[in-house]
Amino acid sequence: MSINILEMKNITKTFPGGVIANKNINLKLRKGEVHTLLGENGAGKSTIMNILSGLYSPDSGNILINEKPVSLNSPKDAIKYGIGMVYQHFQLIPELSVVENVILGIKQRREPFLDIKGSADRILEYSNKYNMGIDPCAMVWQLSVGQQQWVEIIKALYRGARILVLDEPTAVLIPQEIDQLFNMIRQFTAADFSVIFISHKINEVKEISDRITILRKGQKVNTVETSEVSKPELAEMMVGREVLFKAYKKKAVPGVPALVLDKIEADNSKGLQALKIVSLAVKKGEILGIAGVDGNGQSELVEVIMGLRKSTSGSVKVMDKDVTNAHPREILDCSVGHIPEDRRVSGLMLEMNLRENLILHDYHTVPHSKFLLNWKFIKEHAEKLIEDYDIRTPNSDVLAGKLSGGNQQKLILARELHGNPDILVAMHATRGLDVGAIEYVHKNIIAQRDAGAAILYVSTEIDELLNISDRIAVIHSGEIMGIVNPDNVTIKELGLMMAGSKKDTLL
């Protein structure tokens, strides 16, 4: 138990411009343990991982494997020493089968011929052993996200990994899959494999790991035995201050329905039906959460509301005005704010400066412009918003792409909320943000609710939805499985609904 299979000594990594990603990190991984790296975004977890995988070389410090110093200069070295990485963003080729993905880049027994059959047998062996249910001949694009993750794990095992590094593995999984993953991890450790589990979700960390190393701002805060710390203690070490676990909010005072969807149906971009008879009503002064695993029609739902996708039947009403299939501008002009799904893809112009990003919806209105754009007003207004929303930037000349994720989201919040919209449609508003930023987003959204806005809040994080919503609608395959009250629903029930059981069948 006391053998350190991996040891990192005084690892320091500085990026140009003086960003210290890791400073004097010490980490000891025992044989057969699950060791968690816990930290906010930007705490240096990924840098450690990239050092372990041979992508970055540390400025100073040593890495020891089985108590012998090694140098990891490329991913090949990492594999040689039995370090297997499972990245947050899968490194799979969807058009190839599972076997083909797994054996990619490995020397075959019978070069130059592929040994598909032998490899498939081995994959099946792993699959059965760990209860993954993977068909080695299936195409990767046909697999669910969870199964793709299993394939990534198999890939690592196949390459002889004794140390598995899992980077935020639960971000894309539904609760049942998370349980399955944890069972696998327990099997690994029982077989004397070691696991480095990277996460910022305290609940999971507490459940699965043996020891926890907490990182903050590139430095190690502490390494603790999981059994000896409480969740609030962990959270405090992680952010360096106490976190409000429960977003403070008053009881909702719902008013009249502001956003009403009536029997909406719509197709996705591939022409397949994505929404099936969706009827929802969001009242003024309430937050309606939409729960569901990614890709179950949430994007299409939001797009239909915002006029970005044509519905094939049904109607959308905003404050009693029929805006079904109206032009996006017309809908935005009905005092609707929209926090888009992916701030980098559709929310911001990364190569334009903050001013230009902030006027995205207002540029055509007085006083931002009459005939010509009034840059003087725009600049002053932008500077005021930057101050009001606490966007950390030297000035408004900075390009949006240069801001950190949290500040980018604040920029979007400033743009969407400063006009106090009657309706706010938010999707994954906290995705990829650290605890502090999440809290900030929640606080602002709740403030909008209290000011009487009707808010549709789409998220895949159950904890978050339970925290912020007044009601939660669960969506699966484009259908609403039911609407529940967050105060009297269990995570298990939500999980089952997210996996496709109707609310009525649960009881």
Next chain:
Amino acid sequence: MIYYKKNCKKRLTNDSSATIMNKQIYMLYVHVRGKGILEAEMENIKQKPVGLLILRLFPPETAWKLLIQILSVFSALLVGAVVIKLIGGSPGAAYRALLVGSMGNLKAVMETLVKATPLIFTGLSFAYAAKAGLINIGAEGQLYMGGFLATLVGSSFGWMPLIIHLPITLLAGFIGGGLWGLIIGWLKVKFGANEIITTVMFNYVAIYFISYLVTGPMIEPPGTYPQSRPITDTAILPRFFQGSRLHWGFIVALLCVFLFWFFFRKLKVGYESRVVGSNFEAAKYAGMKPAKVMILIMFIAGGMGGLAGANEILGIQGKLFQGFSPGYGFDGIAVALVGMNSPFGIILGGILFGALRSGGNMMQMIAKVPISTIYIIQSLVIIFVIAGQMITLENRRKLLAIFRRNNGSE
């Protein structure tokens, strides 16, 4: 650059250290990325006469880009010198002749501006499209179509006074190229046709269409030469001085550069275009009409190409004939690249390429270096500028690591 050299030399003699150049570049780097723990070092630089005036004049990001741009052009000239040497010429003599031929006296300068004029228009053509995220390789075709419509209007209506006829003719040139570009925009929006491919194709269509016109329907009355009727005097762009071909088209070009700035900086539709170019999805989400914007932008970009053609016909050639453009449309791409799609940059880029063109003859006569060397240098400039733009953050990091190692500063 002189400022830079002077100080560099001074420091070299002072320190007599071989790595001093590295230090300079490293310090520039520190200035550019100058944040965090390196801030102190940056303060240090500010107090010392390190040189590189650029650093003091521009914000870091811009300074970095500008420096890369300037270095790229100089690298191209350097490699060009090697090429000249390899073909048996004397680089020094060749470049001296080039400089004298293009900038040596007032007349040479004016001839450089003559050559720069169409390049500024075609550079604008590329830049308009590029700002909206489109790649317009079709300025050459648009130039021919602009020249065609300008000739049509310019060779008739001789009864009009110049003050009316000339603007109308220029407008015709704009519309000729504009409509040619508009079709590209429409094809893109309607069928998703890649504009790079369609614009290249449309170049051929336009060039051969003009060949057909001047050998058939538009041939001048006796039918001896394959060229159109001459432009009437009332549609000719007047020249400034006797003995120089510099004409009012240059002023029109400068005006268009101003309008380019005005369009993207002041007009709502200009802002929309930049949003479309920067993030198409965000433009849709914000309720803009990207399709409309793209068609409009392609119309204006085409119009700039058309003006290049009209300018060449009305200011220099006086009639339409086959192959009247020696590739101004294509050089415009390089002009825009060198000029980083900025108004001032396009003027400078136009003058640079104009100078290469106008100085080439002198180089051939005096230094006995064939004029086609100019095309090699032009290509080198393009290659180096594009390569320079590939110096991304990641590369910069690697550069920094190298400089650090050489300096032993850590």
